[in-house]
Amino acid sequence: MTKIMLMFGTIAIVGRPNVGKSALFNRIAGRQISIVHDEPGVTRDRIIAQVEWHGRAFTLIDTGGIGLLKGEKTGDPIKKAAIKQVELAIDSASVIFMVVDIKEGITPLDEEISNMLRESGKSVIVVANKADQPHHDSWVSEFSSLGFDKIFPVSALHDRGIAPLMAWTLKLLTKIGPANQPPMANQNTNIQKVLTPDSENLQQEKPVKLAIVGRPNVGKSSIINAIIGSERVIVSDIPGTTRDAVEVPFTITTNGIPQNWILIDTAGLRKPKRIKSELEFFSIEKTKEAIRKSDIITFVLDAEQGILEQDKKIGDLITEAQKACIIVVNKWDLFADAIEKAKKQKTDKQQTSQTTSLTNFAKWVQDQLFFIDYAPVIFASAKTGTNINRLIDTIKFVASQYWQEIPTAILNRIIRTIMQKKPPSDQNNKPMKFFYATQISKGPPEFVLFFKNDTSFSKPYEKFLAGEIRKTFGFEGTPLIFKCRPKP
Numbered sequence: 188m189t190k191i192m193l194m195f196g197t198i199a200i201v202g203r204p205n206v207g208k209s210a211l212f213n214r215i216a217g218r219q220i221s222i223v224h225d226e227p228g229v230t231r232d233r234i235i236a237q238v239e240w241h242g243r244a245f246t247l248i249d250t251g252g253i254g255l256l257k258g259e260k261t262g263d264p265i266k267k268a269a270i271k272q273v274e275l276a277i278d279s280a281s282v283i284f285m286v287v288d289i290k291e292g293i294t295p296l297d298e299e300i301s302n303m304l305r306e307s308g309k310s311v312i313v314v315a316n317k318a319d320q321p322h323h324d325s326w327v328s329e330f331s332s333l334g335f336d337k338i339f340p341v342s343a344l345h346d347r348g349i350a351p352l353m354a355w356t357l358k359l360l361t362k363i364g365p366a367n368q369p370p371m372a373n374q375n376t377n378i379q380k381v382l383t384p385d386s387e388n389l390q391q392e393k394p395v396k397l398a399i400v401g402r403p404n405v406g407k408s409s410i411i412n413a414i415i416g417s418e419r420v421i422v423s424d425i426p427g428t429t430r431d432a433v434e435v436p437f438t439i440t441t442n443g444i445p446q447n448w449i450l451i452d453t454a455g456l457r458k459p460k461r462i463k464s465e466l467e468f469f470s471i472e473k474t475k476e477a478i479r480k481s482d483i484i485t486f487v488l489d490a491e492q493g494i495l496e497q498d499k500k501i502g503d504l505i506t507e508a509q510k511a512c513i514i515v516v517n518k519w520d521l522f523a524d525a526i527e528k529a530k531k532q533k534t535d536k537q538q539t540s541q542t543t544s545l546t547n548f549a550k551w552v553q554d555q556l557f558f559i560d561y562a563p564v565i566f567a568s569a570k571t572g573t574n575i576n577r578l579i580d581t582i583k584f585v586a587s588q589y590w591q592e593i594p595t596a597i598l599n600r601i602i603r604t605i606m607q608k609k610p611p612s613d614q615n616n617k618p619m620k621f622f623y624a625t626q627i628s629k630g631p632p633e634f635v636l637f638f639k640n641d642t643s644f645s646k647p648y649e650k651f652l653a654g655e656i657r658k659t660f661g662f663e664g665t666p667l668i669f670k671c672r673p674k675p
Contacts, residue, residue: 196281196360197246200314201273201304203296206288207316210343212249215240215353237445243357248276277303281363282310282356285333289315289326289340293333301333310359313338314352319345394436394447395586398477400505401487402497406517409569410487411435411450414579439583446583451477478504482630483511483585483664485578486562490518494555502556509631511589511665512562513581514552520568561657563664585664590630593660599623602636605655613642622674633668641673 200208216236238247250273277283283304287297304311315327318340327338337355341348399407415437435450478484484505488498505512549564556562563581567574602624611619620639627635644652653667 196363197248197279198282198284198356198360199248199250199276199280200284200286201250201277201300202286203294203300206286207343208286209249211284211286211314211316211341212236212247214343214346214349215247240353240357243360245357245360248280250276277307277309280309282312282359283307284314284356285311285335286314286316287330287333289318289323289330292326292329297333301335305334310363311335312352312356312359315340316343318342318347324348394449395483396449396451396481397483397485397582398451398481399485399487400478400501402489402495402501405487405489405492406569407487410485410515410517410567410578413567413569413572413575414450439579446586451481475504478508478510481510482589483513483582484508485513485515485582486559487515487517488552490516490566491521494552499556502559506558506666509666509668511585511631512559513578513585513664514556514559514562514564515578516552516564516566517569519566519573520571561653561662561664561666581664588662589632589665591632591660591662592629593626593632595625598626598634601656601659602652605652608655609648609651611638611648611652612645614645616645617642619644619671631666631668632662633670635670635672637672637674639674643671644669 200212202208216238236247238245285300285304287293301311313327313330313333313335315330315338318324318326319342323342324340327340330338339348339352339355341352343349399411401407415435437448437450439446439448486501486505488494549566552564553560553562563585565574565578565581567578569575602621606621611621613619619642622637622639624634624636627633649669652669656662656667
């Protein structure tokens with residue numbers, strides 16, 4: 188049984204190059220994740236892990252070494268990126284481990300880093316690493332001049348002093364309170380989920396699968412790149428590939444809670460008569476299979492071309508598979524330019540006002556794709572990044588709706604109110620006597636309604652019922668499945 192554990196904040200490990208930050212990270216995490224090497228600057232990106240230490244869960248960040256004094260500049264873009272990653276780690280941390288080398292003593296870089304950390308206003312603990320022997324512990328007094336209250340001598344390599352360091356830190360995190368997880372700010376960041384040997388209960392839910400589908404050349408790949416390049420999303424270093432599609436694992440963090448996703452990159456769906464090769468035929472079949480395997484579909488349209496017949500065919504595939512759906516009108520930047528020109532010309536004031544109404548355009552899209560009118564419409568531009576974060580928010584929201592479960596008592600109260608407002612009728616327009624209902628599954632939500640006779644709703648009434656339930660419970664972006672059965 189999965190145990191949900193509260194994350195008690197974030198610990199960031201910072202320091203100059205080659206003081207043993209990655210060794211400390213690996214020791215606390217319980218396995219080797221960061222590369223440990225004598226060459227300075229081996230770790231360039233933030234490496235983030237969810238860790239449990241004796242029943243307490245928190246986020247741990249390893250960073251690249253800070254190798255520049257104040258006022259120094261570098262032309263190396265990799266070093267610049269590494270410094271940016273350190274700054275992001277400090278901003279997101281609840282507690283900071285400033286790692287120093289107890290054998291080398293204080294260096295000018297150590298002093299510069301301590302000044303930067305004081306300016307951050309965060310809780311800082313000095314970790315004097317490489318105290319491999321007990322007599323090294325007395326050397327910590329030198330580091331009191333850095334201006335921080337707590338200094339712990341440790342040896343990450345030999346596992347000396349780690350337990351008291353973590354005991355003190357966990358008490359400090361408890362005083363600070365549960366904190367947000369670090370913002371996932373760079374697609375080069377490597378995120379790993381870590382279970383230490385004593386953390387069997389720290390588990391994650393199964394990742395939600397998101398497929399990006401649409402006709403060829405509507406900008407599916409650009410939407411994918413825009414999503415994975417967002418400041419709020421991380422992509423693992425090596426996307427997995429299968430024969431079915433390219434699967435890209437990524438994580439979205441919301442209010443400190445990481446959500447694991449798998450983004451499925453699919454081929455464009457063409458009309459059958461335009462399929463020119465056996466390879467393309469199998470590619471399209473794999474895309475259909477990807478739709479069936481996904482939880483949520485992001486259906487990409489082209490703002491310039493509008494909605495074509497093939498778009499409607501793709502919409503049919505989505506509804507037949509009973510998948511949650513978000514409609515993305517891509518290349519909106521080009522359409523927006525046309526609107527601005529129309530506004531300036533004002534050749535037809537009435538036509539311009541209708542065309543420029545985003546609400547009207549969204550309604551037109553839903554009218555054209557009436558069979559998936561439950562899908563929210565997002566106007567976006569992968570090229571300019573317009574509304575990409577809004578798309579991410581919508582994906583998260585639709586996922587929550589897709590897996591929503593309604594308590595039976597509340598469900599029956601609402602359905603009875605709906606049926607009092609408008610009594611149900613079957614396909615022959617005969618009244619139906621309702622007894623009770625229950626939700627039997629989620630993802631997508633499926634409901635069984637029990638009646639006196641073995642009959643089914645009329646299609647218009649089913650649409651009415653779905654609309655009324657959505658008014659109460661939302662279920663935006665997800666299909667609703669109703670099954671009618673005779674009372675047992």
